[in-house]
Amino acid sequence: MLELKNIIKDYTIWEILLQRALCWVDLTINNGDFIAIMGPSGSGKSTLMNIIGLLDIPTSWDYILDGKKLENLTENEKAQIRWQKIWFVFQWYNLIARKPIIEQVMLPLAYQWVPLEERMERATEALKKVGLIEKLYSKPNELSGGQQQRVAIARAIVTNPSLILADEPTGALDSKTGEEVLDIFTKLNDDGKTIVLITHSAEIAEYAKHSIHIKDGLIEKKQENKRKEIKKEKKSE
Numbered sequence: 001m002l003e004l005k006n007i008i009k010d011y012t013i014w015e016i017l018l019q020r021a022l023c024w025v026d027l028t029i030n031n032g033d034f035i036a037i038m039g040p041s042g043s044g045k046s047t048l049m050n051i052i053g054l055l056d057i058p059t060s061w062d063y064i065l066d067g068k069k070l071e072n073l074t075e076n077e078k079a080q081i082r083w084q085k086i087w088f089v090f091q092w093y094n095l096i097a098r099k100p101i102i103e104q105v106m107l108p109l110a111y112q113w114v115p116l117e118e119r120m121e122r123a124t125e126a127l128k129k130v131g132l133i134e135k136l137y138s139k140p141n142e143l144s145g146g147q148q149q150r151v152a153i154a155r156a157i158v159t160n161p162s163l164i165l166a167d168e169p170t171g172a173l174d175s176k177t178g179e180e181v182l183d184i185f186t187k188l189n190d191d192g193k194t195i196v197l198i199t200h201s202a203e204i205a206e207y208a209k210h211s212i213h214i215k216d217g218l219i220e221k222k223q224e225n226k227r228k229e230i231k232k233e234k235k236s237e
């Protein structure tokens, strides 16, 4: 699906090198993958995620999505890929404070000119998938942290992207609530979504099929994981 080769990312100011955040990083993401990107704070994880999602452009690289080289695409075409192919989930849920959650989940569809009725149907369906069917008209401040993150996940899946990028999505949650969120990612992956999960925790990385360890902007190793089973008896409510 997505091939990134020879990524170098330098943060500079007035052409003075501040930090080489990524150094010759190669990454292939196949359809149906569930990859954890692991590493200590400052190792370059978020930089890499922003590059995968085209939020940031590296100093040099090759980026090939579905066999197409991106280097010659316009900003407009890149934005389209972002809107249709890829969605993000962040540590802080980035919800709008006073809006009912169904409206927040409908919003990405409005950018795609989906008609109102279909927006409502698809947002309801997405919120059902993350176990929030009873909270459609609640506002973020009426929800727990875990529930808010599930709204962010519903908002991420409502456009039906093929790739979901999650940067420390459980970083603000206690471990039990975090597990519930990770179980949702596991289910989404079982349903065919490709997921890249960024974490500094080895335990969380075990939810992914394989892990990539990054340190000081370099890929240290790649490994297969023995995966955590979803605890069937656990309710996501």
Ligand SMILES: Nc1ncnc2c1ncn2[C@@H]1O[C@H](COP(=O)(O)OP(=O)(O)O)[C@@H](O)[C@H]1O
Pocket (backbone or CB within 6 Å): 011, 012, 018, 019, 020, 021, 039, 040, 041, 042, 043, 044, 045, 046, 047, 048
């Ligand atoms: N906008 C920026 N300007 C300068 N340096 C940055 C910027 N963003 C990140 N860095 C540096 O790049 C390195 C990697 O950062 P980051 O990708 O955020 O790491 P992680 O997500 O693994 O904690 C760090 O040393 C960080 O200080």
Ligand SMILES: [Mg+2]
Pocket (backbone or CB within 6 Å): 045, 046, 047
């Ligand atoms: Mg980070």
